[in-house]
Amino acid sequence: MNKEMRIFIFPWMVGCFGFLTLYYIIISQQWNIKHLLSYVRWDVLIWVGAVIMLGNYMKTHGSEFEALIKSIGLDPHTFVGMLFISAIGFIASFLMGSSGKFVAIAVLMSQVFGQQYFLWFFAIDFAGYLLSPTHKCVMIGNRYFGTPVSTYYKALGAWGALLISGTNEKSICGGERNTTNNRMELLAVIKALEIIKQPSEIKIYTDSTYVQKGITEWIHVWKRNHWKNSSKKIIKNIDLWQRLDELASTHSIEWLWVKGHAGHDGNEKADQLANQGVDNLFKES
Numbered sequence: 001m002n003k004e005m006r007i008f009i010f011p012w013m014v015g016c017f018g019f020l021t022l023y024y025i026i027i028s029q030q031w032n033i034k035h036l037l038s039y040v041r042w043d044v045l046i047w048v049g050a051v052i053m054l055g056n057y058m059k060t061h062g063s064e065f066e067a068l069i070k071s072i073g074l075d076p077h078t079f080v081g082m083l084f085i086s087a088i089g090f091i092a093s094f095l096m097g098s099s100g101k102f103v104a105i106a107v108l109m110s111q112v113f114g115q116q117y118f119l120w121f122f123a124i125d126f127a128g129y130l131l132s133p134t135h136k137c138v139m140i141g142n143r144y145f146g147t148p149v150s151t152y153y154k155a156l157g158a159w160g161a162l163l164i165s166g167t168n169e170k171s172i173c174g175g176e177r178n179t180t181n182n183r184m185e186l187l188a189v190i191k192a193l194e195i196i197k198q199p200s201e202i203k204i205y206t207d208s209t210y211v212q213k214g215i216t217e218w219i220h221v222w223k224r225n226h227w228k229n230s231s232k233k234i235i236k237n238i239d240l241w242q243r244l245d246e247l248a249s250t251h252s253i254e255w256l257w258v259k260g261h262a263g264h265d266g267n268e269k270a271d272q273l274a275n276q277g278v279d280n281l282f283k284e285s
Contacts, residue, residue: 004123019224050104063284076113085113086124093128102129146259157181158281159188160273164196164265170195173277185211193247201252207267216255219245 075081089109093102102125109125110118158175176184185208196202206212222228222235227242229235244268258264261271 009109022094043141054282060242063221074113076117082117085109086121089121089125093125094132095133096129116255122221137163146204147178152243156281157186160270160275160277161188162269162273163192164266171273171281173273175277175281177281182208182210183237186237186244190240190244190247193251196251199250202255205256205258205266207258207263211258212255212257214241215244215248253279 014200073222074085076085089105090255092105096102096105102121106118106121106125109121113121141212154179158173160171160173163170163172172195174187174191185206189204189211191208192204193202212221219241221242223245225232227235235241261265
């Protein structure tokens with residue numbers, strides 16, 4: 001007689017490293033003053049100082065400088081002039097990729113061409129900063145923790161699963177870089193089913209409609225169409241869907257959707273396991 005097993009699945013994606021960066025700064029350096037001072041961006045302070053000095057210089061020599069910039073076609077009062085000026089700020093912010101420097105550039109340009117244009121310069125330079133391949137949210141880990149820059153351009157994902165059979169429980173979790181939320185949702189179920197060696201009656205609880213509907217509804221159409229979607233293209237995550245289909249075929253499974261973060265005990269535990277998967281991933285970095 002087959003035992004009924006219940007599996008709770010929860011994916012977890014990380015899109016922002018700010019909190020974890022602060023955590024590592026506080027915990028790993030243990031508030032050592034020398035180490036904490038090393039986090040000060042002295043280059044940014046120099047930039048700010050230079051902007052202030054240059055701005056004061058512009059105020060005292062405003063008429064001379066205004067005549068100079070007009071003579072070389074950088075008149076902000078004309079469309080072409082403003083377009084050219086904005087392009088300079090955008091390119092400079094893009095190349096530097098620094099939050100401190102893009103603000104300094106915006107301030108400098110507003111001091112040079114008029115403070116009434118500050119919001120415009122700020123918006124243009126901010127866009128250049130966001131699109132920069134050397135975005136400073138990425139560079140923090142490289143500068144202070146020696147993490148390769150390429151690592152931070154890969155999405156970080158983790159999964160957790162709780163298996164229950166009678167009074168027995170087993171917890172598993174893991175994570176990957178360069179992944180997606182949907183892949184983590186699928187991988188959680190796959191890893192759980194790989195543990196079950198004998199054909200069984202299983203209830204799988206997941207807060208992912210992608211998994212629940214995919215395995216109960218969409219997969220039948222995909223298989224008839226040779227794993228292609230309605231656009232005649234190979235479905236995404238085909239490797240995981242084929243593996244899940246293979247594992248599921250050996251069991252009698254009831255796929256149950258539960259709302260995430262709604263107090264469901266098994267789902268909450270799976271959530272905690274996913275968080276553990278993220279922690280483990282960072283420890284391996």
